[in-house]
Amino acid sequence: xxxxxxxxxxxxxxxxxxxxxxxxxxxxGHEPWPHTDAALTELEQQxxxxxxxxxxxxxxxxxxxxxxxxxxxxxxxxxxPSVDALGRRLxxxxxxxxxxxxxxxYNAVSVRHGLPAGAFDLxxxxxxxxxxxxxxxxxxxxxxxxxxxxNPKPGEIIYADTTGVLTRHWNHRDAHRTRVTEDSTHVAFxxxxxxxxxxxxxxxxxxxxxxxxxxxxxxQTTVAYLSPAQAQATA
Numbered sequence: 001x002x003x004x005x006x007x008x009x010x011x012x013x014x015x016x017x018x019x020x021x022x023x024x025x026x027x028x029g030h031e032p033w034p035h036t037d038a039a040l041t042e043l044e045q046q047x048x049x050x051x052x053x054x055x056x057x058x059x060x061x062x063x064x065x066x067x068x069x070x071x072x073x074x075x076x077x078x079x080x081p082s083v084d085a086l087g088r089r090l091x092x093x094x095x096x097x098x099x100x101x102x103x104x105x106y107n108a109v110s111v112r113h114g115l116p117a118g119a120f121d122l123x124x125x126x127x128x129x130x131x132x133x134x135x136x137x138x139x140x141x142x143x144x145x146x147x148x149x150x151n152p153k154p155g156e157i158i159y160a161d162t163t164g165v166l167t168r169h170w171n172h173r174d175a176h177r178t179r180v181t182e183d184s185t186h187v188a189f190x191x192x193x194x195x196x197x198x199x200x201x202x203x204x205x206x207x208x209x210x211x212x213x214x215x216x217x218x219x220q221t222t223v224a225y226l227s228p229a230q231a232q233a234t235a
Contacts, residue, residue, distance in 0.1 A: 001234050002125050002161070004188070004226060007132035010157060011228035014068065018196035019131075019226040020207035022189040023122075023235045024102075026219025029182035033101035036213050039108040044095050054087030055114035062087075062114060064194040065171075072133070072155050074169045082171045083116045100182045105213040106189050113206040115191050115199070116171040120159075120178040122186040122235060127162030129188075129235075131170075131226075134158045140165035141176045188235040189214075196227065 004021055011017065046052035055062050057076075062084050069076035076084070086107060090096050096107055102119065110117035120129070136154035141164070152158050152168055159166040166175045171192060180187055191206050193199040207223050215221045224233035 002122060002188075003128040003232050003234050004190075005128060005130045006226045006228065006231040007130055008231070009133055010131055011231060013071070014194050015228050016194060016196045017227060018193050018200050018203055020191040020203055021224045021226060021233050021235060022191070022207055022210050022214065022221065023187070023224075024189070024214045024218040024221045025186050027102060027185045027187060027214070028217045029101055029184060031101075031217065033105065033213070033217055035216065036101050036105045036108060039112075039213065040096055040098070040104060043090070043108060043112060047090065047094060054090050054111050055083070056087060056091075057084060059114060060195070061193070061199060065116065068157075068194055069169060072157055072169075073153055074156065074172075079169055079172050081116055081169075082118065082173075083110050083114060085172075086111050087114070100180070101217065102180050102184060102187060102189075102214070106191075106210055109191070109206050109210045109213070112209075113191075113202055115193055115203060115206055117189065117191050117210075118159075118167060118171055118174055119180045119187050119189045120166055120174075121180050121184040122188055123184070124178045125161050125166070125188075129159055129161050129166065131157065131159055134160075134165070138165045140168055142168075143174045143176050143179050146176050
């Protein structure tokens, strides 16, 4: 069972960080997930009705990530935080992509609450996972590009295990190696905020919502939290 750790330097740079770690074992990704389908349809209908719209960069939840990206040398209007990119896609197209039930679940929760989310197939994670600044020597293969190898910029915040990078630019893009598919049975999901003082309760609501979507299709689910005060949790 890997540990997820928030590096001291990241905790110091972003002292109000709070990350929910939602772990599911025994996932059944090949069966219908009607509650996830309903959650996606509801969001799309609310957008069409004009009763709701996704958060954009004028929202403080997204703005905080733009500021963070700039602090480690990433242009957030070119390389966007995941929730920003997802919300923009939804606003433009009127619908969210359907990938697979587990991914669709965290996408729905992410865009509803304006919080970045991601997931890792733990059967393909090696060792523990650290949220840390890159030194630039690490390797990253982007999701959907198995023949590509990149190196993060020194100082960029990454999720990394003992093999390589799991996400670049904190939460911009996930790695191909640890992608979640219908066959994934042991998965760690993350939801993140940089402003726990303002959005900690929202994050916990979102984590509970994600856990509920997963629980009907998993043998077991758990929720743990990472913060500067509690910098390690086990998935």
